[in-house]
Amino acid sequence: MAEKVFEIEYHPGEEVVLHFKTPILSIVPEASRGHFRTAHKEALLALRSLLDKAIERAEETEKTEAKERTKIEVE
Numbered sequence: 001m002a003e004k005v006f007e008i009e010y011h012p013g014e015e016v017v018l019h020f021k022t023p024i025l026s027i028v029p030e031a032s033r034g035h036f037r038t039a040h041k042e043a044l045l046a047l048r049s050l051l052d053k054a055i056e057r058a059e060e061t062e063k064t065e066a067k068e069r070t071k072i073e074v075e
Contacts, residue, residue, distance in 0.1 A: 009017040020036070028036070 006021065007019045009019065
């Protein structure tokens with residue numbers, strides 16, 4: 001029986017996690033390794049995009065909170 005190259009962990013409504021077994025990748029054909037490298041890069045770029053959006057939202061929240069402040073005159 002062939003060993004699995006990766007395992008999928010799925011939590012409904014939460015996340016999907018792919019676990020790649022590194023030692024097995026050494027027996028994978030070079031063309032496939034190239035695809036795995038490209039997929040890894042794309043996953044990192046997707047993560048970067050998500051982080052950039054989260055940072056933008058945090059910055060917008062900070063700006064909104066700053067605008068909601070009211071100046072109170074003290075006599």
